Amino acid sequence: MKMFWNRSLIVSEAQGYSIARDLVRFVVTAVLAGTGFAILLAVTILGLALVAPPAEASSGPAVRNEGAPSDRPGDQTSGSFLMRVRPGGEYVRSPVLSTDVKFKVSGTVARAVVSQQFRNDSQDWVEGIYVFPLPENAAVDRLQMHVGDRLIEGQIRERAQARAEYEAARERGSLASLIEQERPNIFTSSVANLGPGQTLTVEIEYQQTLHYLDGMVSLRFPTVVAPRYIPGTPQSEGKPSGHGWAPDTDKVKDASRITPPVLAENEPMRNPVTIHVELDAGFPVNEVKSRYHPVKVQKRDDNRYEVSLAVGPFPADRDFELVWNPLPGAQPRGAMFLESAAGESHLLLTLFPPFGVKADDKRLPREVIYVIDTSGSMEGTSITQERAALRLALGQLAPEDRFNVIQFNSATELLFPSSREASVKNVVTARRYVDKLRATGGTEMVPAMQAALESPAKEGYLRQVIFMTDGSVGNEDQLFKLIQRKLGRSRLFTVGIGSAPNGHFMTKAAQLGRGSFTYIGDVDEVGEKMAALFGKLEHPVLSDIVVDWPADLNAQSSPEKMPDLYLGEPIVLSALVQGPLKGKVVVQGQAGGESWTAEFDLSTAHDGKGMGVIWARRRVEALMDSIHEGADREEVRQKVVEIALKHHIVTRYTSLVAVDVTPVRPEAEGYDAEPVPTNLPDGGSHAGYFGSLPKTATPAELHLILAILAAALGFMVYLARRVS
């Protein structure tokens, strides 16, 4: 090549200068040299690509499940993102909302007052509709509507009746507000006839028991309903049941009620939240800390603290969590609270671990199925947390264990067709697979849950399913039913990932799966939280738990049958008791092959407010669960309504409604329903949640243009040589 080049130059010099000849010569040379090079390059790359598998494919053998999705019709589902688009900037007329929450904690019970302030900045009359989350075990039992200095107390009604009263007030122009439950952890707050420039506050109160886990009491307050994936086919007939971005589907009939509109990508965040906690731990506190928000902690005495946000309101885009633990040795054995009224008493008994000896050290081989949500809602910080957690989990496997990894988004993919032994080779394969997990697509959870629970369980192995997800789906009930039907010998441990996981799904799936739940809200927590989970994976530490009541006492306890307890979990028991409050409650169980007993004298119980509400809430939950087991829906509904009306609590079938009598809106002026838009959960992205159409352009043309530019530049340099 070089020889030819030099000779051609010499020839041109001998014959005198001509630009046309130069161009021809350059082009001939360039085309010859270039084509040769290009062909060589193309053939090499193509040859390499076709002869040797590309690196990505070679590293993980059997990356696809052998039974490819199309061979298994059960895996092909037709759900999609199903977004009813509302272009950005359309929420100018929706009321501006801010939330203030005041907690009073005593022991492991919290009472919260949630004030939602709706302000109408528009020139029109509006109906404000706000879909918001509460803890999954919150018993909402009070509603007050504040307008100016007036206060209207809410009444508990059956859902349809409450709605009718609210709508009647709305149509005649009166102020009204309504609290409805969509899921145990999703509620809708509606306010009617909010006038131009007017401000109205809806005050909701709820009671809950706090989670106690691994030596920590946790007060968790969700602030945003993350966009849920809605499987199924849209139902086109009839009006949608709500104002959300998703249409109702055959699988999620109320989808439009649980999918509040989301702010457009570049809009500033809305819905500020302030939080204040008055804490009476019931024991000397070692440390109080907030996991995700900076807080100011003021100590009143050993047991009592006051906590508020350190830097003003935060946007409603992630859960708030406050945790505290007792001073070493100061841990009480348990606590009993009693509320008596009208011949009946409600009791709440909490027993703290540890219980007896630690489970025996004989480690049974395990078959662990890791199920990982790689749908678009996990994109961003969530998938990073998942990968880190999975890497740790894979490192925990012993050589005699068996394992498999299942990832799911729109489709379900198994690393191995069935579980394999945890040999170094298999674990390395899995680790590579995990490193390459990417989050995209829908959240078709049913096929993944099926694959995890259905794959044949090896005899002689403890079978554990570790399910990592944010739970952002609308078809929870369908999944619960599946878990109940298919669980068999497996135990299901849920790991809630991200800044706004679906607490209802996490706790209920773990309860039905007879495992436990863990939350990871930040990548820094992965180590600590996963270590606690590994401790639980060994065995339940307390099983066959039985509660004996004094003979002359009629007790109706919830749960009716105590679940097995894992390391670090407490016994929490709520009961309705009738009869003389004397004698002892005896709790017995099996711990590591030995029997374990604890006794509580009923006369030592402390007075506690709101124990009845807690019992009612737990009773309603048990009744609602019985629907998955096949109980008659109408029968359950009647029982739930009866309890809910008596205890004044909001359920799927009962709502709180507050109505003002005097009309305020002139009849001539209409009103518009304006849903309050929500933020995206922290760390997530629009493209992740709502998807994006595939990228479909190659850089081929760009390459061609660059090729021509480089050639032209080459010719100019070649010419420059001439000129100089």
Next chain:
Amino acid sequence: MKAGMRTMLVLGLICVSAWQAGEAAYIYTKAWLAQRLIASAWDQARSTGTAVKPWPWADTYPVARIEAPRQGEALMVLSGASGRTLAFGPGHVAGTPLPGEHGNSVVSGHRDTHFSFLRELHKGDALLVQGANGSVARYVVSASEVVHRKDMRVLLDAGDDRLTLVTCFPFDSPVPGGALRYVVVATRDRIPLTRI
């Protein structure tokens, strides 16, 4: 500047030019060659009745064949619409029904290779789709529009049986990664067909 250096520079630029031309040629060749391999795998699969991978390490497999008689195009549709798959052929978007099945089946392809013919598809044009079971369905182009890449309405079930073809827009932009998509909707034609 010394003559030698200048010569080297000119040679270097020619090599860069050739490298870029090669990259472009690689993309086009891959797109073309893969379709041939996939087509033969498809025929083989249809005659043997089992799924055949177009090349031994392929992480995708053909799910349908789309033919546009007027444009003289025939394309093998692959499973999944990831960037790696799209280099070999149009990809079926996971979560939507397969081409030829009930509902809204969405297929996306590169605007500058396989799906460059979309700009010539007009209302009324026919598309023939052969599914994995060999049955052939006829679709008629009913609409085309330009949408934003976040407009997921395109994936919605519209209550009818349709094929939605998606590619990037504008067609002639040399730079990939734009925000717009060109969408062609073809509705199922109920005249029964037996073969292509």
